[in-house]
Amino acid sequence: MTQSFRLYEPGSSFLYRLDPRVKVVGVLAVFLLSILFTSPYYLGPVFALIVAIIVAGRVPLRRVALLLRSLTILVLISLVLWPLLYRQGPIVTTVFGFPITEGGLEYGAGMTFRILDMVIAPITLFLTTTQPDFVAALRRLGLPYKASFALATSFRFLPTVAGVGTSIVEAQRARGLDPSRGSPVRRIRSYARILGPLVITCIRIAQQLTLAVEARAFSIDRPRTFYRQLRLRRQDRIALGVIGAACVVGIAIRLAGFGLVS
Amino acid sequence: MTDGGSVRIEDVWFRYPSRAHALRGVSLVIEPGEFVALIGQNGSGKTTLAKHFNAILRPERGRVLIDGDDIAAKDTADLASVVGYCYQNPDHQIFASTVAEEIEFGPRNLRVAEEEVVRRTRRLLDVVRLRDQWSAYPFSLSRGERQKLAVASVLAIEPRILIVDEPTTGLDWQGGEAMMELMRVLNAEGRTVVIITHDMNIVAEFARRVVVMAGGQIVADGGPRAVFRRDAELHAADLRAPQAFRIAQRRPDLFGDPLTVAEARDALLARVGPTAHEAAS
Numbered sequence: 001m002t003q004s005f006r007l008y009e010p011g012s013s014f015l016y017r018l019d020p021r022v023k024v025v026g027v028l029a030v031f032l033l034s035i036l037f038t039s040p041y042y043l044g045p046v047f048a049l050i051v052a053i054i055v056a057g058r059v060p061l062r063r064v065a066l067l068l069r070s071l072t073i074l075v076l077i078s079l080v081l082w083p084l085l086y087r088q089g090p091i092v093t094t095v096f097g098f099p100i101t102e103g104g105l106e107y108g109a110g111m112t113f114r115i116l117d118m119v120i121a122p123i124t125l126f127l128t129t130t131q132p133d134f135v136a137a138l139r140r141l142g143l144p145y146k147a148s149f150a151l152a153t154s155f156r157f158l159p160t161v162a163g164v165g166t167s168i169v170e171a172q173r174a175r176g177l178d179p180s181r182g183s184p185v186r187r188i189r190s191y192a193r194i195l196g197p198l199v200i201t202c203i204r205i206a207q208q209l210t211l212a213v214e215a216r217a218f219s220i221d222r223p224r225t226f227y228r229q230l231r232l233r234r235q236d237r238i239a240l241g242v243i244g245a246a247c248v249v250g251i252a253i254r255l256a257g258f259g260l261v262s
Numbered sequence: 263m264t265d266g267g268s269v270r271i272e273d274v275w276f277r278y279p280s281r282a283h284a285l286r287g288v289s290l291v292i293e294p295g296e297f298v299a300l301i302g303q304n305g306s307g308k309t310t311l312a313k314h315f316n317a318i319l320r321p322e323r324g325r326v327l328i329d330g331d332d333i334a335a336k337d338t339a340d341l342a343s344v345v346g347y348c349y350q351n352p353d354h355q356i357f358a359s360t361v362a363e364e365i366e367f368g369p370r371n372l373r374v375a376e377e378e379v380v381r382r383t384r385r386l387l388d389v390v391r392l393r394d395q396w397s398a399y400p401f402s403l404s405r406g407e408r409q410k411l412a413v414a415s416v417l418a419i420e421p422r423i424l425i426v427d428e429p430t431t432g433l434d435w436q437g438g439e440a441m442m443e444l445m446r447v448l449n450a451e452g453r454t455v456v457i458i459t460h461d462m463n464i465v466a467e468f469a470r471r472v473v474v475m476a477g478g479q480i481v482a483d484g485g486p487r488a489v490f491r492r493d494a495e496l497h498a499a500d501l502r503a504p505q506a507f508r509i510a511q512r513r514p515d516l517f518g519d520p521l522t523v524a525e526a527r528d529a530l531l532a533r534v535g536p537t538a539h540e541a542a543s
Binding site (some may be wrong): 134171175190193200 | 354368401
């Protein structure tokens with residue numbers, strides 16, 4: 001009935017012991033490095049580095065692969081479309097009259113690494129960090145309390161909403177509606193009949209929740225204290241130093257004029 | 263009314279993913295035209311069992327037969343014309359933009375002729391007393407009206423077997439009585455009615471057969487009087503017979519053998535004669 005939407009996979013490697021703030025900063029650093037470069041000769045090593053960290057951190061690779069499966073189409077599009085659209089440098093070959101250039105192939109490979117880097121990093125974060133730790137980290141990094149509360153609540157209500165969705169589908173099927181049958185138009189209309197009650201039920205849940213948290217002094221404007229305290233330890237400082245150094249090196253390389261597809 | 267409406271459950275086992283068994287070897291035969299109450303605590307397996315009647319859930323082991331046919335190869339949507347299942351929360355099943363459209367949806371899905379759809383819709387609007395609101399937006403109705411609309415939208419299909427999960431929850435006393443009267447009428451038309459409930463007074467007043475579940479098994483099954491007397495089984499299921507029944511059991515000389523407060527009152531009045539108030543009037 002209620003499904004689990006928890007990505008977190010319990011473990012005990014250094015990735016699990018790191019302060020969640022450090023991990024969030026690390027993911028942001030990967031984003032920065034991925035945006036700095038377009039060349040696969042630079043984005044590839046970033047990818048290799050992430051994979052090395054995942055392997056060393058004993059993150060279950062099967063889970064990562066499973067989550068990456070949904071990216072297959074995006075990766076294929078990037079590998080096929082960029083070489084067709086991006087023309088730079090000598091022509092390697094022609095496909096259906098389209099000239100394929102060296103630059104185009106490089107750019108396609110680079111963009112593929114960029115997608116993979118920017119997706120695997122947050123996946124690793126969520127696989128090794130519990131949701132309360134993640135929310136606490138964002139809060140300590142300066143996210144306002146109300147925003148972090150909203151974020152934590154949306155995590156909390158994912159299974160509830162999925163459960164409501166399941167009930168609605170079952171109830172409709174019991175009245176002879178099978179959303180997986182018929183022409184595409186019919187199917188879209190079937191799903192509209194499921195979305196309607198789902199959205200209305202979600203709004204009802206949200207309204208009730210608003211009242212419930214207000215009744216427990218949610219909008220009080222005095223400083224809050226928190227049960228979950230985060231403290232940076234030595235290993236966290238070292239990790240932050242390494243992440244910072246990587247960013248500085250990356251920016252320096254880019255400013256020196258390297259890292260782009262020529 | 264077409265014939266049929268029997269349910270046969272043979273040694274059904276079921277478990278939700280990564281949990282203990284919710285049903286452990288349940289066997290049950292419901293004959294056409296019966297009025298059955300499935301009772302038991304939360305988590306006893308009553309809803310899980312009922313969801314097997316129209317293949318919303320599939321048994322891990324065992325068979326489910328509707329009118330003698332194994333439904334293993336059938337789809338819930340195909341069974342909709344035979345088994346009507348009304349969910350606990352009306353908001354999970356209503357979606358149309360008007361009350362009338364909501365009721366018409368089921369028969370239209372099953373390609374019932376247009377004039378027949380109109381006939382059924384008119385009749386049901388009267389039965390659930392929503393005629394004046396036929397063009398209203400369903401979500402603007404009160405909770406009780408939404409519940410009645412949800413039941414009406416299932417009834418429009420004219421299923422031979424009607425399952426209603428918690429027909430009276432969230433309704434006030436009057437609304438609950440009206441809902442149960444509707445069930446009684448539908449049952450009198452020859453339909454098999456199965457209700458899932460916690461309310462022992464509703465059970466006493468309306469059900470002609472009571473099936474008690476606990477821990478994924480049927481622990482008692484029979485007429486209301488017989489089941490209410492089985493203290494040990496009811497206790498094991500964390501249930502108690504209705505208060506009027508329990509009081510009357512202590513003084514059968516005064517009350518006879520009633521199920522409901524009304525019956526106990528009538529028995530008492532018959533014994534002691536009309537009250538002073540009634541005699542005066």
